[in-house]
Amino acid sequence: MKILVATTNPGKLEELSEMLGDMPATIEWLSLRDFPDVGEVEEDGTTFAENARKKALGYAKATGLWTIADDSGLVIDALGGDPGVYSARYAADECDSRDRKAIDVANYKKALRLLADVPDAKRTARFKCCLCLANGDGNILLETDGAVEGVINHSPVGDNGFGYDPIFYIPALGKTAAQLENHEKNKISHRGNAIQQFKPLLQSLLNSPEYKDI
Secondary structure (H helix, E strand, O other): OEEEEOOOOHHHHHHHHHHHOOOOOOOEEEEHHHOOOOOOOOOOOOOHHHHHHHHHHHHHHHHOOEEEEEEEEEEEHHHOOOEHHHHHHOOOOOOOOOOHHHHHHHHHHHHHHHOOOOOHHHOEEEEEEEEEEEOOOOOEEEEEEEEEEEEEOOOOOOOOOOOOHHHEEEOOOOEEHHHOOHHHHHHHOHHHHHHHHHHHHHHHHHHOOOOOOO
């Protein structure tokens, strides 16, 4: 069975592939890189859940495949919840690069600038993730979500991960997300939490009479 993971973000694709890697070998995981002619689904929802649903349904319809889509981002309390659903394009008005790493740096530098005068006690934040699985018939099959709490560092630390990882400090671990090895991050991350809920639900769905022979 082929299942599409609806992303072209290399960091996100690596994380998802690693966390889904112990699913049944009968599943062939594809990404949007395998469908270069499929148009991009616009992420214009007001919540992570809305965007995940829209992407899953849109790409499933375009390819005819079961499609997993996620929407995730950073929610900073002192910024009223920003960057939120705009996390991936937070500094779009300041950075016209198409390089993902350059965009990531511009995004977290903007957050740090806006938080420059905010004291440590008010720099609370969390990463949030919503996952959705849809089929080509326009049906949502599964949805899960996850989160991880932290605070925003005053400067970037660490070379691993992507996005806002270098400025997201996790007090319980004494490290930023960018200082964690992949296997450490996947155990506690927002995406890891969502996928750990997702996998047994997917397995149960695949074993159900309705889908076992798909």
